[in-house]
Amino acid sequence: MGGSASQLPRDLLGEYQELTFLTKQEILLAHKRFSELLSKEERESILQKRVPKSKILTLPELRANPFRDRICRVFSTSEDGDGSMSFEDFLDMLSVFSDSATSEIKSHYAFRIFDFDDDGTLDRKDLEKLVNCLTGEGDETRLSESEMDQLIQNFLQDRAVMALRPF
Amino acid sequence: MDMVLSSEVFLPDADNTSPSVTFLQELPSYQSILRRRTSAGGTQDRRQNNHGFARPPAAAKRNFVERAGVKSEAVVRSIREYALNIPEKRKLRDIQEANVKYLSGWDQLKQTRNKSWKKFLDETKELSSYLELWRNDIHSIEGKFGTGIKSYFSFLRFLVLLNFIIFVLMFSFITLPSTISQYGVLNSSYVKVPPKDIEPQCTVYTISGTKGLVYFYTYIIDLLSGTGFLEMTSLFYGYYRIDMVHFSAIKYNLPLAYLLTTLVYLSLSLIWIVKRSVEGFKQSFVREEDPFQSYCNKIFAGWDFCITDPNASRLKHSSLKYELKTDLEEERLRQKKARRTTEEKLRIYCLRIFLNIFVLALLSGCFYSIYRATIYSQENISNVSSKMTFEGNLFVQYLPSIVITLANFIAPLFFSYIIKFEEYSPAFEIRLTLMRCVFVRLANIGVLLFSLGNRIVCANEKCKACGYNYELYPCWESRVGQEMYKLMIFDFIIIFAVAVFVDFPRKLLVTYCSCKPIQWCGLQKFQIPENVLEIVYGQTICWIGTFYSPLLPAIATIKYFIVFYIKKISLMHTCRPSKKSVRASSSNFFFLAVLLIGLILAFIPLGLSMTRIRSSKACGPFVNFNSSWDVVPRTIRGFPTALQKVLNGIASEAFAVPFFMVICLIMFYFIALAGAYKRVVDQLREQLVMESRDKQFLIRKLTEAQKRS
Numbered sequence: 046m047g048g049s050a051s052q053l054p055r056d057l058l059g060e061y062q063e064l065t066f067l068t069k070q071e072i073l074l075a076h077k078r079f080s081e082l083l084s085k086e087e088r089e090s091i092l093q094k095r096v097p098k099s100k101i102l103t104l105p106e107l108r109a110n111p112f113r114d115r116i117c118r119v120f121s122t123s124e125d126g127d128g129s130m131s132f133e134d135f136l137d138m139l140s141v142f143s144d145s146a147t148s149e150i151k152s153h154y155a156f157r158i159f160d161f162d163d164d165g166t167l168d169r170k171d172l173e174k175l176v177n178c179l180t181g182e183g184d185e186t187r188l189s190e191s192e193m194d195q196l197i198q199n200f201l202q203d204r205a206v207m208a209l210r211p212f
Numbered sequence: 213m214d215m216v217l218s219s220e221v222f223l224p225d226a227d228n229t230s231p232s233v234t235f236l237q238e239l240p241s242y243q244s245i246l247r248r249r250t251s252a253g254g255t256q257d258r259r260q261n262n263h264g265f266a267r268p269p270a271a272a273k274r275n276f277v278e279r280a281g282v283k284s285e286a287v288v289r290s291i292r293e294y295a296l297n298i299p300e301k302r303k304l305r306d307i308q309e310a311n312v313k314y315l316s317g318w319d320q321l322k323q324t325r326n327k328s329w330k331k332f333l334d335e336t337k338e339l340s341s342y343l344e345l346w347r348n349d350i351h352s353i354e355g356k357f358g359t360g361i362k363s364y365f366s367f368l369r370f371l372v373l374l375n376f377i378i379f380v381l382m383f384s385f386i387t388l389p390s391t392i393s394q395y396g397v398l399n400s401s402y403v404k405v406p407p408k409d410i411e412p413q414c415t416v417y418t419i420s421g422t423k424g425l426v427y428f429y430t431y432i433i434d435l436l437s438g439t440g441f442l443e444m445t446s447l448f449y450g451y452y453r454i455d456m457v458h459f460s461a462i463k464y465n466l467p468l469a470y471l472l473t474t475l476v477y478l479s480l481s482l483i484w485i486v487k488r489s490v491e492g493f494k495q496s497f498v499r500e501e502d503p504f505q506s507y508c509n510k511i512f513a514g515w516d517f518c519i520t521d522p523n524a525s526r527l528k529h530s531s532l533k534y535e536l537k538t539d540l541e542e543e544r545l546r547q548k549k550a551r552r553t554t555e556e557k558l559r560i561y562c563l564r565i566f567l568n569i570f571v572l573a574l575l576s577g578c579f580y581s582i583y584r585a586t587i588y589s590q591e592n593i594s595n596v597s598s599k600m601t602f603e604g605n606l607f608v609q610y611l612p613s614i615v616i617t618l619a620n621f622i623a624p625l626f627f628s629y630i631i632k633f634e635e636y637s638p639a640f641e642i643r644l645t646l647m648r649c650v651f652v653r654l655a656n657i658g659v660l661l662f663s664l665g666n667r668i669v670c671a672n673e674k675c676k677a678c679g680y681n682y683e684l685y686p687c688w689e690s691r692v693g694q695e696m697y698k699l700m701i702f703d704f705i706i707i708f709a710v711a712v713f714v715d716f717p718r719k720l721l722v723t724y725c726s727c728k729p730i731q732w733c734g735l736q737k738f739q740i741p742e743n744v745l746e747i748v749y750g751q752t753i754c755w756i757g758t759f760y761s762p763l764l765p766a767i768a769t770i771k772y773f774i775v776f777y778i779k780k781i782s783l784m785h786t787c788r789p790s791k792k793s794v795r796a797s798s799s800n801f802f803f804l805a806v807l808l809i810g811l812i813l814a815f816i817p818l819g820l821s822m823t824r825i826r827s828s829k830a831c832g833p834f835v836n837f838n839s840s841w842d843v844v845p846r847t848i849r850g851f852p853t854a855l856q857k858v859l860n861g862i863a864s865e866a867f868a869v870p871f872f873m874v875i876c877l878i879m880f881y882f883i884a885l886a887g888a889y890k891r892v893v894d895q896l897r898e899q900l901v902m903e904s905r906d907k908q909f910l911i912r913k914l915t916e917a918q919k920r921s
């Protein structure tokens with residue numbers, strides 16, 4: 046946890062400041078939190094390691110979030126699609142969610158998070174899943190069929206799908 | 213968030229979905245949007261070759277980064293505004309840097325300058341965030357209770373800062389010169405010009421109770437009500453009985469400074485509040501317009517990503533469900549309402565009129581009782597107070613404050629009860645109740661001041677000599693200051709007492725006693741509107757009182773500082789988050805709007821007393837003037853003639869009326885412009901819907917044709 050080996054090199058810190066919306070303090074804090082997710086031996090090579098999705102989801106900020114799976118999937122750059130995140134993916138995620146990110150970036154990622162089937166469009170199925178996530182896990186918290194219909198009717202009005210347009 | 217939907221007729225045939233989507237993604241408009249979407253403020257530099265792209269949601273992963281052409285423009289979009297992950301952003305940055313050498317020397321210079329300027333801005337922002345008061349406290353509140361309640365606390369922080377700045381202003385321009393001249397620091401001296409042409413009886417001013425042996429508790433009463441030994445300190449207006457302060461070479465006109473500082477702090481508050489509310493206004497204005505927009509916002513922006521506590525998240529889920537259900541319910545009600553018969557409408561309107569009359573009756577009852585309480589209190593203060601006991605004395609002093617607090621407590625209960633019978637839509641119900649509560653609170657202060665004013669100014673011979681009631685109120689401004697001081701202290705005592713004697717016992721009862729009625733009551737919810745009204749009420753008192761008591765803002769700062777911690781502790785330990793969540797942006801706007809109403813209402817008594825009522829002849833800086841405002845014309849008369857003419861011209865009707873007309877014209881122009889834009893936006897929206905329908909139709913036809921061939 047302590048020790049200079051687990052500190053971020055200065056130039057890398059500067060680079061991350063340039064490439065993300067995070068401040069220096071926030072990047073260092075992210076580094077600390079990320080290294081806590083790794084075991085002691087892995088901390089040496091923090092920048093190369095990927096943390097499996099199950100561990101990421103233990104973070105308190107994500108644990109309470111109904112969209113945690115989608116978030117991991119969207120920000121993960123792993124080729125196998127298993128949702129594991131490297132440190133840079135983690136920084137990306139924090140950068141998009143930070144206060145200083147522009148609304149274009151936020152809306153772009155929001156669209157991708159809400160697009161449950163990854164087809165580039167938000168159709169009725171996506172919206173249903175979205176509303177169910179919002180109202181809570183478990184069957185008793187869902188809206189009734191008729192309410193869901195009324196809601197989605199209002200939403201799409203007489204359309205059926207939303208595409209990746211200025212969201 | 214501008215929602216533009218493309219439509220696709222959802223064909224039951226599963227085969228048709230994938231080709232249509234592929235067609236959609238091949239459309240040139242889609243491609244250009246992908247390329248253009250990530251340039252922040254895309255309207256800024258259309259000519260530029262944009263390198264931004266979105267990670268294509270389709271399975272095909274094309275690497276747009278390598279498609280980047282040579283940049284011909286010097287302005288580089290900040291890299292972090294591209295929606296790429298970090299390795300791709302690195303590649304993009306390397307390409308950009310490689311392209312730099314193709315630019316001319318001047319462009320390179322501009323680029324490096326822009327970069328270093330941005331870096332500098334970032335660093336200053338980071339540093340300034342450390343200076344922010346209570347940053348960590350507010351963050352933790354946000355995490356546990358959501359952004360609605362957090363906005364209450366940032367509002368409180370704003371008021372602490374505002375009051376502190378007002379205090380610094382008043383102290384440095386009024387109190388400091390007076391005090392240092394009285395002690396001769398820095399070679400300063402003061403001049404007291406004796407009043408001329410004034411009846412001698414107007415200048416008699418003795419402070420009761422400071423001579424001889426007094427009971428010890430008199431000091432406590434004096435501390436709590438600003439009388440006795442406090443009256444002649446720099447806390448109140450009466451202390452500043454100086455006409456001019458001489459600092460070696462400079463002459464400092466204290467009366468002018470007093471008046472101007474008052475005007476400055478009022479305008480500063482106004483400007484700061486308007487500036488803050490403009491940011492919130494833009495968002496909340498767009499939001500409430502359309503039911504479609506509000507659904508969009510609830511669903512896409514409904515989840516509060518700051519929540520970390522699992523209990524809080526469960527509550528957020530249920531509150532979202534509750535919100536969605538109530539919205540749907542409201543819509544059903546609206547449809548039902550549209551189908552109301554004339555009979556029902558008539559019945560409801562009659563009921564509403566009757567209830568409003570009831571409300572007016574209640575308000576008049578409140579106002580009358582405040583009036584009587586003030587009169588009674590003022591009459592008995594003037595009586596020799598040594599005959600009364602400590603409690604009796606204190607009670608008489610604080611009677612108006614007690615009555616006002618009772619009225620502020622009872623009226624909202626009554627309003628929230630009767631609003632149910634008036635059958636408005638839920639959103640309108642909330643707004644109407646709030647407006648009524650705001651009105652009651654602020655009008656109560658107005659009634660107090662009015663009843664005081666009535667006693668100070670009178671029409672009979674008592675006041676003829678000096679223009680005000682000099683027997684009862686030799687220094688009436690100090691007396692008004694004392695009333696405001698008492699109101700503020702009492703307000704603080706009430707907040708503290710409610711937190712300690714109501715909230716904590718309630719929590720203990722609910723935790724340890726399991727009988728039905730108590731469990732049904734439950735823990736209290738943090739009611740944002742009531743709390744906001746409480747602090748706006750306190751702030752209005754501060755604004756009105758600062759003219760009569762220049763050190764009052766310091767007391768207000770300390771009071772709000774302590775109130776922050778009281779509320780925070782009470783929130784964390786005794787409250788449960790409420791089901792009805794309040795949205796942050798609209799809350800911000802609501803808080804500032806109510807504060808603005810308070811400020812404007814504060815202008816009225818100040819304006820009237822500064823211009824209409826004769827300033828006291830026995831104390832204060834305006835002894836030699838007819839009214840407080842009088843110092844300005846007199847100073848202007850000392851200016852060179854040319855300047856005098858200009859200033860007189862500005863103040864005359866010949867200037868004011870055309871100026872007012874020009875302002876009205878400009879305002880009408882902007883209103884018309886806004887209306888025209890709205891119409892254009894609606895038209896364009898309809899057109900887009902039509903276009904997308906056509907597009908889908910054509911794609912469907914194309915797919916069918918493809919299949920057939």
